Amino acid sequence: MAALSIQDDTLSQATILPDSMKILTPGRALGLFALLFAASAAFAQPSPVGVWRTVDDEDGEPKSHVEIYEQGGKLFGRIQTLLPEGRTCSPCADEFEGSDMRGVVILRDMEQDGDGWEGGTIRDPKTGRTYRAKMSLDGPNLLRLRGFVGFSLLGRTQVWERVQ
Numbered sequence: 001m002a003a004l005s006i007q008d009d010t011l012s013q014a015t016i017l018p019d020s021m022k023i024l025t026p027g028r029a030l031g032l033f034a035l036l037f038a039a040s041a042a043f044a045q046p047s048p049v050g051v052w053r054t055v056d057d058e059d060g061e062p063k064s065h066v067e068i069y070e071q072g073g074k075l076f077g078r079i080q081t082l083l084p085e086g087r088t089c090s091p092c093a094d095e096f097e098g099s100d101m102r103g104v105v106i107l108r109d110m111e112q113d114g115d116g117w118e119g120g121t122i123r124d125p126k127t128g129r130t131y132r133a134k135m136s137l138d139g140p141n142l143l144r145l146r147g148f149v150g151f152s153l154l155g156r157t158q159v160w161e162r163v164q
Contacts, residue, residue: 046140048117051080052160065163068107075117077107079125093128101125107145110135122147131155 049070054063065080079101082089089096096104110120110133118134122145131147132155138144141162148155 046137048075048135048137048143051163052077052143053083053163054160055158057156057158064101066106066160073111074120075107075110076105077122078103078105089125092125095128096125107133 048068051065051067054066055061056063062083064082066077067080068075068077070076081087082101087100087102088098089101090098092099104125106123106125108121108123110117113119116134116136120133121130122133123130124147131149132152133145133147134152135143135145138159143160143162144157145160146152146155146157
């Protein structure tokens with residue numbers, strides 16, 4: 001059955017609407033909102049923004065907590081604390097030896113590229129060297145970060161764990 005809708009009290013502007021389009025009830029509005037929310041969540045990509053426990057790829061020991069943050073559309077990472085609980089770097093490159101490492105930015109200029117981030121650099125406080133970097137999430141709580149020279153085949157990968 002069709003309904004007649006009259007606007008501005010004139011028949012010249014009358015339109016015929018099907019019954020299903022007559023009213024957007026609160027239940028229909030809630031259902032539509034839930035559908036749109038679920039669709040957007042399904043397409044939302046997890047982000048590495050947050051705090052991560054770095055793990056040394058040589059001995060498997062936790063080394064620091066690094067906060068990854070976004071600035072100007074790129075990702076950066078700064079040291080929050082060294083592990084076991086501490087502030088100073090030892091043994092480290094001369095410029096960092098004995099220094100308070102809180103706030104030192106070691107990850108720079110990472111740009112999203114598909115499912116990963118690349119184009120930036122990572123600095124190793126232990127050696128003082130800077131490497132090209134790329135990273136990707138392995139689920140919501142693991143971050144694979146690869147530092148390399150030249151080609152990514154010539155490098156090392158660390159797996160960082162998200163701090164809850």
